[in-house]
Amino acid sequence: MGEGETVLSFIIRRLGVMALTMLCLSLVVFFLINLEPNLKKLAISQLDMRSSAEDLESWLQRNGYRQNFFVRYGQWLGVMPKQPSIDPETGVASPRFAYCREPAEARYSGVLQGDFGCSTKFKVPVAQKLVPALGATGILMFWVMAVMVPVSLLIGVLAGMREGSRTDRSLSVASITTTATPEYISGVIFTVVFASWLGWLNGSAASATNQGVTFYNFTLPVMTMAIYGIGYIARMTRASMVEVMTQQYIRTARLKGLSFNAVVLKHALRNALIAPFTVIMLQFPWLLTGVVIVEVMFRYQGFGFTLVEAAANNDIDLLLACSLVSVLVVLSTQLISDIGYALLNPRIRVQ
Amino acid sequence: MEFETIGVLGIVTGVIARFWPVWLALGIILFLSLRFKKVLGLYGHLFDTGVGIAGLMICLFWLFTAIFADVIAPFDPLQQIPIMKDAMPGTIDPGTGQVFLLGGDRLARDVFSRMVFGSQIVLVIAPAATLFALMVGTTLGLPAGYYGGRIDNFLSFLANLVLAFPVILLFYLLVTPGIRETAIPQWLAGVFFIFPVIFFGTLFYTRFKGRPGLLAVQLAITVLIGGWVYVGLVFNADPLGIISISPNELNIFVAVVFASSPGVFRIVRGLVMDIKTRDYVAAAQTRGENPWYIMLWEVLPNARGPLIVDACLRIGYTTILLGTLGYFGLGLAPESPDWGTGIKESSRLLRAYIHPALPPVFALMSFVLGLNLLADALREQSLKD
Numbered sequence: 001m002g003e004g005e006t007v008l009s010f011i012i013r014r015l016g017v018m019a020l021t022m023l024c025l026s027l028v029v030f031f032l033i034n035l036e037p038n039l040k041k042l043a044i045s046q047l048d049m050r051s052s053a054e055d056l057e058s059w060l061q062r063n064g065y066r067q068n069f070f071v072r073y074g075q076w077l078g079v080m081p082k083q084p085s086i087d088p089e090t091g092v093a094s095p096r097f098a099y100c101r102e103p104a105e106a107r108y109s110g111v112l113q114g115d116f117g118c119s120t121k122f123k124v125p126v127a128q129k130l131v132p133a134l135g136a137t138g139i140l141m142f143w144v145m146a147v148m149v150p151v152s153l154l155i156g157v158l159a160g161m162r163e164g165s166r167t168d169r170s171l172s173v174a175s176i177t178t179t180a181t182p183e184y185i186s187g188v189i190f191t192v193v194f195a196s197w198l199g200w201l202n203g204s205a206a207s208a209t210n211q212g213v214t215f216y217n218f219t220l221p222v223m224t225m226a227i228y229g230i231g232y233i234a235r236m237t238r239a240s241m242v243e244v245m246t247q248q249y250i251r252t253a254r255l256k257g258l259s260f261n262a263v264v265l266k267h268a269l270r271n272a273l274i275a276p277f278t279v280i281m282l283q284f285p286w287l288l289t290g291v292v293i294v295e296v297m298f299r300y301q302g303f304g305f306t307l308v309e310a311a312a313n314n315d316i317d318l319l320l321a322c323s324l325v326s327v328l329v330v331l332s333t334q335l336i337s338d339i340g341y342a343l344l345n346p347r348i349r350v351q
Numbered sequence: 352m353e354f355e356t357i358g359v360l361g362i363v364t365g366v367i368a369r370f371w372p373v374w375l376a377l378g379i380i381l382f383l384s385l386r387f388k389k390v391l392g393l394y395g396h397l398f399d400t401g402v403g404i405a406g407l408m409i410c411l412f413w414l415f416t417a418i419f420a421d422v423i424a425p426f427d428p429l430q431q432i433p434i435m436k437d438a439m440p441g442t443i444d445p446g447t448g449q450v451f452l453l454g455g456d457r458l459a460r461d462v463f464s465r466m467v468f469g470s471q472i473v474l475v476i477a478p479a480a481t482l483f484a485l486m487v488g489t490t491l492g493l494p495a496g497y498y499g500g501r502i503d504n505f506l507s508f509l510a511n512l513v514l515a516f517p518v519i520l521l522f523y524l525l526v527t528p529g530i531r532e533t534a535i536p537q538w539l540a541g542v543f544f545i546f547p548v549i550f551f552g553t554l555f556y557t558r559f560k561g562r563p564g565l566l567a568v569q570l571a572i573t574v575l576i577g578g579w580v581y582v583g584l585v586f587n588a589d590p591l592g593i594i595s596i597s598p599n600e601l602n603i604f605v606a607v608v609f610a611s612s613p614g615v616f617r618i619v620r621g622l623v624m625d626i627k628t629r630d631y632v633a634a635a636q637t638r639g640e641n642p643w644y645i646m647l648w649e650v651l652p653n654a655r656g657p658l659i660v661d662a663c664l665r666i667g668y669t670t671i672l673l674g675t676l677g678y679f680g681l682g683l684a685p686e687s688p689d690w691g692t693g694i695k696e697s698s699r700l701l702r703a704y705i706h707p708a709l710p711p712v713f714a715l716m717s718f719v720l721g722l723n724l725l726a727d728a729l730r731e732q733s734l735k736d
Contacts, residue, residue: 017508021508021511021512021515024512025512025515025516028512029524032524032525032530033524035529035530035533035535036532036533037527037528037529037530037532037533038527038529040529041529172727173402173724176720176723176724176727177720179723180667180716180719180720180722180723181716181719182671182674182675182715182719184674184675184678184691184694184695184698185674185694185712185715185716187698188694188697188698188701188708188709188712189712191698191701192701192705192708192709195701196701196702196705285514285515285517285518288517288519288520289517289518289519289675292517292519293519293675293678296679297698304519307519307520307523308523308679311520311523311524314529319523322520323516323520326516326517326520327515327516327517330514330515330516330517331515334515
């Protein structure tokens, strides 16, 4: 935030950069998805393995995949009209993908108009697939946050309260261990222990998608995702807590005769939690990768599961929408973290 | 059919015995390090704390495992002995009389040997990719932090662009069989792998400008070695035939460097912005030194502490990324013995057999843990200085 700049103009400037970033990224993703081998793969998956090269080519031609790259990007974005597929012999226009109920005439209908296109894998409009998936992932994220944040803050504060104590050392080693445990590791270990040996929990969250979330089917995915973040946030909290505890005002409060617990609760805690707040917000991009791993591992039909299906089948519109959502999540959490950091910490309001 | 097994105790002693070259090497290193601790500087100080020793020993353990893999592993990682399909740990193969120490997997391969050979893949790619990412990030981060202004804005925008991609999406886009049919990996490799040459070229040029004789030798060596590695990696056309890389490995390598360079860039940029306000930098500026001389010979050496710590953590992070790639079956061959692929293969069958899943899981976890502990100890030591 520049000097004299209001929070509002700061946010507006950041939103501008954000829009530019998203434009650039969507162009890059669009380019990568539409590379020749990927289009071939799409055509093969839509026809069948034994189709001749001419069949594939004519399918791509008919469905508009052979138009100029920028025209197609413009169509996706909504600044160029989308064309229906035209039968080369009769000249009759028909919708490109009948299962998405696209009309049979040219029209402006892209992301800017709120049309994310048509999923060629699931044979539904992208929004119809993506919205429930995002909802499912939202539930997962909520529980992960509900577990991860309090646990990691508690560990961090306990460890940082008395630097170098035995509690500090053992908690620190424990948090280093969890940061060395990515989801695909902890997922396997937890499944082995809690599902295979003890039989307490379900090793699959497939039933959570349609039958609702229960302790039995949802604990393992939540635990698996939370554990990787806990170590990291706890370490940040600890570092921040250690720093705060050496400050002058803490010593003053102690000399004033306040008890150690009162000092920690009344004076240290609030200041020590500023840095972890930023870190928690910046955890979202990591959580996105975690979501993909966990949802695939436990067969939970959320956003990550959809992303993998889209990528594996080169489902162009769905994958573009997924990228847009994930980039939006990353960028907006960065923005929130910056604003929140500035609001929470009076010292850096003017930098 | 009944198999003979060697029991739990037999398995434990068997595994420990197979690692004998590693124990020997670790013993020698430990002895020498403790003997000459005083003169070893930062490395010697690692032996002051339990965390440091533990981290270093775990890392060296896997390093020596990778080096001596041929001696340690009793079987070839791809060798299938059909009768040993899903064999329990400690089963004796009736054909050869050899023991499947940690059992057999779904395709009747020795889990122990695969874990040992998997370390080779991880310990080659992860440190090498980290090194390249460091070079790229440093070479770009130095001017961004030092000059600020437009260069900084532009480079930071690019870095944030890459960082805004969730890693997994980046890999799904960049590491595909489709992309290997195009020239994109070669292009990216061509861009990334030129950075070490630029870096060392500038490093020597700024320092030894006044001594043309020495400079010529150094530049010649840089170009020769750099060019040799470059030709070998980018065009896969090493005239000596020593350096070679298969297209899918190059693809992974490039993607990993691409994903982790912006992180290095950010750290270097931040460190430079901090260090450039110091007095010795102002002194060098007053002397009229070349900006690149100041960046490479005044600023960079003073940023080495945090950079070494970050490099340690980053190798661990790269290992995790490689595991992720293996877990999603991206890039690496399906029969590759690396740990991520092993976890993918076995985690699908956890309901039936758990023993093939555990060795790669603990291997990856312990290696990353070792690196994190090492980084933690290094950080503590560099703070003391």
